[in-house]
Amino acid sequence: MSVAPSEDGPRAAVELSFRGAPLASAEAQRALLDRVVLPPAFASATFDGMVGGVTTGRLRVLQVNLGKTCNMTCAHCHVDAGPHRREQMDDATIAHVITAMDRLRPAVVDLTGGAPELHPRFQELVVEARSRGIEVIDRCNLTILLVPRFRALPTWLAEHGVTIVASLPHYRSRNTDAQRGDGTFTASIEALRRLNDVGYGAGRPDRQLHLMTNPAGAFLAPDQAATEVVWKRVLLDTYGVRFDRLLALNNMPIARFLEWLDGRGGTAAYLAHLVERFNPGAAGGLMCRDTLSVGYDGATYACDFNQMLELPVEDDGRTLNIDDPSVWAEGRSVRTGRHCFGCTAGAGSSCAGATG
Amino acid sequence: MIERGSSPLLARAQEADTDGWGSPPLSYYEHHHLPRFGDIAQGNDELAKKFFAWYGAVFKDGALTAREKSLIALAVAHAVQCPYCIDAYANDCLEKGSDLSEMTEAIQVAAAIRGGASLVHGVQMLEHVEKAGM
Numbered sequence: 329m330s331v332a333p334s335e336d337g338p339r340a341a342v343e344l345s346f347r348g349a350p351l352a353s354a355e356a357q358r359a360l361l362d363r364v365v366l367p368p369a370f371a372s373a374t375f376d377g378m379v380g381g382v383t384t385g386r387l388r389v390l391q392v393n394l395g396k397t398c399n400m401t402c403a404h405c406h407v408d409a410g411p412h413r414r415e416q417m418d419d420a421t422i423a424h425v426i427t428a429m430d431r432l433r434p435a436v437v438d439l440t441g442g443a444p445e446l447h448p449r450f451q452e453l454v455v456e457a458r459s460r461g462i463e464v465i466d467r468c469n470l471t472i473l474l475v476p477r478f479r480a481l482p483t484w485l486a487e488h489g490v491t492i493v494a495s496l497p498h499y500r501s502r503n504t505d506a507q508r509g510d511g512t513f514t515a516s517i518e519a520l521r522r523l524n525d526v527g528y529g530a531g532r533p534d535r536q537l538h539l540m541t542n543p544a545g546a547f548l549a550p551d552q553a554a555t556e557v558v559w560k561r562v563l564l565d566t567y568g569v570r571f572d573r574l575l576a577l578n579n580m581p582i583a584r585f586l587e588w589l590d591g592r593g594g595t596a597a598y599l600a601h602l603v604e605r606f607n608p609g610a611a612g613g614l615m616c617r618d619t620l621s622v623g624y625d626g627a628t629y630a631c632d633f634n635q636m637l638e639l640p641v642e643d644d645g646r647t648l649n650i651d652d653p654s655v656w657a658e659g660r661s662v663r664t665g666r667h668c669f670g671c672t673a674g675a676g677s678s679c680a681g682a683t684g
Numbered sequence: 685m686i687e688r689g690s691s692p693l694l695a696r697a698q699e700a701d702t703d704g705w706g707s708p709p710l711s712y713y714e715h716h717h718l719p720r721f722g723d724i725a726q727g728n729d730e731l732a733k734k735f736f737a738w739y740g741a742v743f744k745d746g747a748l749t750a751r752e753k754s755l756i757a758l759a760v761a762h763a764v765q766c767p768y769c770i771d772a773y774a775n776d777c778l779e780k781g782s783d784l785s786e787m788t789e790a791i792q793v794a795a796a797i798r799g800g801a802s803l804v805h806g807v808q809m810l811e812h813v814e815k816a817g818m
C-alpha cells in the first residue's frame with residue numbers, strides 16, 4: 329500500500345529509492361562509509377576494536393519494522409521512508425512475529441516503520457502484545473495523528489496503555505520544519521495536545537509520552553537529562569504541552585542523512601566527529617545487546633540501523649528470519665560497522681535515548 | 685601605508701606576500717590550531733595544567749547550566765572576536781540543544797554591550813564639550 333494523497337503529511341525530501349539516487353542501495357551506503365579516510369589519529373580505529381566487540385545478552389526488546397510507508401519524508405530519515413514506499417510486512421510475517429512473542433518473551437514490543445500506524449494490522453499487533461502483558465511502544469511521527477481516519481487513535485492507544493515515542497527535533501519550529509517539512513511543528517504540537525487530552529504526558533505509567541529529539545544537522549545530540557528540563561519548561565510555558573521523558577538520539581550516517589551529509593562534502597568530517605567523541609561509557613548500553621529488530625520481510629537484524637544497511641543476523645552465512653528457532657542466542661557477536669560510532673558518540677544514542 | 689618598493693626588501697616581501705625571511709604567506713587562523721591548543725603546555729606544563737583544569741571547571745553545571753555557559757561563551761567569543769572560540773562554541777551550543785534563535789540573541793547581547801560601551805563614552809565627549817563650550 330502507499331499513502332493516499334489526502335493523507336500526505338509534511339515533506340522535506342523525496343525518497344532516495346523513488347529518485348533512483350545512488351545511495352538508495354545499502355551496499356553503496358556501506359561502501360561510502362568504509363571509504364572515508366579518517367584523520368591520522370583514528371585512521372586505524374574500528375568500532376569493534378574500540379568497544380572490545382559487542383555480543384548479545386538477554387533479549388528485552390522485539391522491534392518490529394512494519395514497513396517503509398510513511399506520510400512524511402524527513403530529510404534525515406535512515407529508513408528512506410515516504411509515501412512512495414510500498415514495502416509492508418505481509419500476513420505470514422505478522423503471524424511469525426506473533427508466534428515469536430510467545431517464543432522469545434520480550435518485555436517490550438517496539439513498533440516502528442515508516443509510520444507503523446499505516447499498517448492495516450497495527451492495532452491487532454498491539455492487542456496481541458498487550459494480551460501477553462508485553463509493553464508496547466508506538467514510534468509515532470505525530471503528524472499521522474491528524475489524518476482524519478486516525479482521529480480516534482490517541483484514545484485507543486491510551487486505553488491499551490501503549491507507550492508513545494514521538495519525534496520532535498526541537499521545541500521551536502525552525503529546526504523541526506527544516507528537518508521534517510514545513511508545517512510539521514504546528515501539526516506536532518496539535519497532536520501532542522490531543523495526546524495530553526487523553527491522559528498522556530502526565531506521569532501515568534500506562535500513558536507514557538516520550539519525545540525523541542535528534543539534531544537538525546551534522547552535530548551531536550544534547551545531554552538528555554539537562555535538555556529535558558529546558559524542553560519541559562518551554563513546551564509547557566509556550567504551548568501548554570506536557571510529556572514524560574526526553575530521549576536524545578544522534579543522526580546515523582545512513583540513507584537520507586548520509587546523502588545530505590555527502591552532498592555537502594561532510595561525510596568524513598561527521599564520521600571523524602563521531603569517532604573523536606567516542607564515549608566508552610556509552611558502549612555498555614548499546615541497544616543491540618538486548619534488541620532484535622525484524623524487517624518487513626521477516627529478516628532479523630541487531631538494530632533498525634543494521635536493517636537499513638542490510639546487515640542481517642546470520643548463522644553460518646544464512647540470514648535468520650523471525651520464524652527461525654535460533655533467531656536469538658545469547659553471546660552472539662553483533663555485526664558492527666563504522667555507522668555504529670553514531671551510537672557511542674557524546675552521551676551515546678539508542679532507540680531508548682542516551683546510553684552513557 | 686608605506687610606499688610600494690620603498691626598499692628592495694619590502695618590495696620583494698610585498699610581491700611574494702612573505703615577511704622577507706622565508707615565512708609562508710600570512711594566514712593567521714588555521715583550523716588545525718584549535719586541536720593543538722594543548723601543545724601550549726610545551727613552554728610551561730604546570731601553568732597549562734592549571735589553565736585547562738580551571739577552564740574545565742568553569743564550564744561545568746553550577747548555578748548556571750552548562751548550556752547557559754556555552755551561550756555566554758559564544759557571546760564573549762564574538763565580543764573578543766576569536767574565530768577559534770566562535771567555531772567551537774557555535775558547535776557546542778548546538779550540541780547543548782540551543783538553536784539559532786537562542787544563539788543569535790546571545791550574540792546580539794554581545795553586540796549591544798559593545799555598541800553601548802562605545803556610545804556611553806559619548807558622555808565623556810559631551811562633558812568635554814560642555815566644559816569647553818559657552
Ligand code: SF4
Nearest residue numbers: 398400402405442469
Ligand atoms: S523519520 Fe520517521 S516520520 Fe520521518 S520519513 Fe522517516 S519514518 Fe517517516
Ligand code: SF4
Nearest residue numbers: 616630631633668671
Ligand atoms: S548501529 Fe546497531 S549494531 Fe551498531 S552499535 Fe548501534 S545498535 Fe549496535
